[in-house]
Each structure stands twice: as structure tokens, then as C-alpha cells.
Amino acid sequence: MNRHARSRTTVYAAGALALLAAATGCTGGGDSGAASAALVPASGSPASGSPATAAPSPSRSAGPSPTASPSGGPAAGDAAAWAKWHLTPLPPAPPAPADKPVKLARTGPVPVFSEVKTSDKVVFVTIDDGAEKDPKFVEMLTDLKVPVSMFLTRDIVKDDYGYFKRLQALGNHIHNHTVDHAQMSKVPPEKQKSEICDAQAALTQQYGTPPLLFRPPYGDGANTPALNTAVQQCGPRAVVLWRESMQIHDMQYQAADKKLRAGDIVLAHFRGPKDLKGETMTQMFGELLARIQEQGFAVARLEDYIEAPAA
Numbered sequence: 144m145n146r147h148a149r150s151r152t153t154v155y156a157a158g159a160l161a162l163l164a165a166a167t168g169c170t171g172g173g174d175s176g177a178a179s180a181a182l183v184p185a186s187g188s189p190a191s192g193s194p195a196t197a198a199p200s201p202s203r204s205a206g207p208s209p210t211a212s213p214s215g216g217p218a219a220g221d222a223a224a225w226a227k228w229h230l231t232p233l234p235p236a237p238p239a240p241a242d243k244p245v246k247l248a249r250t251g252p253v254p255v256f257s258e259v260k261t262s263d264k265v266v267f268v269t270i271d272d273g274a275e276k277d278p279k280f281v282e283m284l285t286d287l288k289v290p291v292s293m294f295l296t297r298d299i300v301k302d303d304y305g306y307f308k309r310l311q312a313l314g315n316h317i318h319n320h321t322v323d324h325a326q327m328s329k330v331p332p333e334k335q336k337s338e339i340c341d342a343q344a345a346l347t348q349q350y351g352t353p354p355l356l357f358r359p360p361y362g363d364g365a366n367t368p369a370l371n372t373a374v375q376q377c378g379p380r381a382v383v384l385w386r387e388s389m390q391i392h393d394m395q396y397q398a399a400d401k402k403l404r405a406g407d408i409v410l411a412h413f414r415g416p417k418d419l420k421g422e423t424m425t426q427m428f429g430e431l432l433a434r435i436q437e438q439g440f441a442v443a444r445l446e447d448y449i450e451a452p453a454a
């Protein structure tokens with residue numbers, strides 16, 4: 144049986160993976176630590192050696208981010224900036240790959256993935272929903288220049304779209320996470336479509352660019368034909384799940400060995416003390432970065448590994 148060879152190298156998640164993902168995601172109020180007991184490894188053993196033939200790396204170009212803070216904050220890896228947040232700096236991310244491991248088509252079924260195939264020692268951080276709008280978190284990302292991808296739920300962010308514009312201005316992308324966080328497999332196809340299309344319209348209007356990616360709440364329904372059709376009708380060109388889910392102090396891992404792997408997509412949420420047992424958004428995010436740093440990974444920008452369809 145070579146079950147795990149497949150699950151670690153393919154860009155597209157197997158159906159089983161989606162079920163695992165559903166066990167950990169977007170649990171709304173409260174902490175979902177109990178869900179970890181239900182997690183079964185999709186791939187048992189650690190990655191067996193890095194691929195012999197990695198894509199050639201382009202030579203390092205200018206800065207880490209072409210859209211760095213206009214206010215001229217400290218450069219990525221600036222020890223003083225990290226010390227301000229009581230953190231050890233992460234390694235700098237390598238240059239964005241010239242040949243993107245994920246290539247999205249303009250039409251047709253959309254892929255579903257929870258990791259990106261890369262030999263770069265990077266993971267990707269995604270943050271969902273949008274409930275907590277902590278100004279200190281904007282300051283934190285401004286200082287640390289850690290890239291994040293935001294999956295926003297319209298009715299959770301609509302009271303303050305501007306908060307996320309500040310995070311967008313740091314170079315971070317905004318994606319679609321429905322109108323009101325519906326559990327997609329529990330609603331009919333027409334409702335699935337309106338959940339995605341209405342959020343797509345609002346986010347496009349607010350943020351000036353149509354979301355490229357969609358994430359269903361709880362990861363639910365990700366591999367169903369109805370959801371795939373609805374996504375196609377509304378504009379996003381991929382469904383993105385995750386491999387790890389940040390809680391308060393640690394992550395839930397789908398892998399049995401509880402280790403990050405190159406290309407993993409990590410889920411976190413915009414949450415505050417009410418949902419984090421008194422911890423703040425920046426405390427939670429600092430813990431997330433510490434868990435990544437301990438394992439020697441850099442955080443790369445997910446969109447740098449994805450080739451959007453030609454316009």
C-alpha cells in the first residue's frame with residue numbers, strides 16, 4: 144500500500160482529507176481542542192527525503208515583498224522587531240518560485256487542496272472569518288511582515304471592512320469564506336451559490352479585486368459536485384483547505400507525527416479573548432509563529448505559489 148506517497152505529493156486533497164479538515168476548522172465560538180482525538184493520520188510517516196529534483200530557484204531579487212509597508216517598518220527578519228513581540232525571528236522566505244506549483248485554469252472544475260507541492264521549507268498561514276479586529280494585530284504584521292491570506296465571511300466583516308484594508312495594504316490577499324458561514328453541505332445548491340456569489344460581489348467591491356480562492360466553513364462539502372459548481376459560477380478558481388489548525392497555544396495536526404511539512408497550509412482565525420480563553424489575537428499569533436519557528440520553517444505568501452488564470 145502506498146497510501147502516503149500519494150497524499151503528500153499531490154496538490155489535490157483526497158476526499159478523506161476533507162473529512163479530516165472538517166473536524167478541525169472554523170469552530171466558531173469556543174475552543175475545539177477535543178476534535179484532535181478524532182484526527183487520524185492521512186499519511187503516517189515523515190516525508191521520505193526531499194525530492195531529488197526541485198524546481199530551480201530564481202536568483203534572489205530585491206526585497207522580501209514588493210508591497211512592503213509604505214511606512215517603512217523594519218525589514219523581515221529584523222531581530223529588534225521580533226524582540227518587540229518577544230519572538231525569535233523566522234528564517235526569511237525564499238524567493239517566490241518562478242514556476243508556480245499550483246496553476247489555476249480560467250474555466251472548468253476547480254481544484255481542492257490543503258497543501259502546496261514544494262521543496263521550499265515554507266508553510267502558508269491563512270486566517271479565517273474576521274470576527275476579531277484587533278489594531279495590535281495590524282501593528283504586529285506591519286512589524287514582522289509575515290504574509291497571511293485572509294478568508295473573510297461577509298457578514299462577520301461588514302461592520303468594519305476597513306480593518307482588513309489595512310492588512311491588505313501590507314500585501315496580503317483577501318479570499319472568499321461565504322456570506323454568513325453556512326455549512327454548505329446542509330444547504331441546497333442555490334443557497335450554496337448565493338453564499339459564495341454574494342460574498343464574492345461584496346469582497347470585490349470593498350477590496351478592489353475578485354477573490355481568487357474559496358474556503359467553505361468547516362471545510363464542509365469541499366469535495367462535493369454541488370460546491371464545486373457553485374464556486375465555478377461565482378468566480379474563485381480553487382478551494383483551499385488546510386493541514387494544521389491553530390488553536391490557542393498549539394496547532395492541531397492532521398499528520399500523526401505532529402510536524403509541519405514543506406508546503407503545508409495552516410489555518411488560524413481572527414479571534415480575541417472571548418474565544419481564546421483570555422488570550423489576545425496577537426498572543427495567539429505569536430504562539431503560532433513560535434511553533435513554526437521551532438520547526439525551522441519560514442512563512443511564505445500562498446499567492447506567490449499559485450499561478451492565477453491568464454486575464
Ligand SMILES: [Zn+2]
Pocket residue numbers: 168169271272320324360361
Ligand atoms: Zn470559518
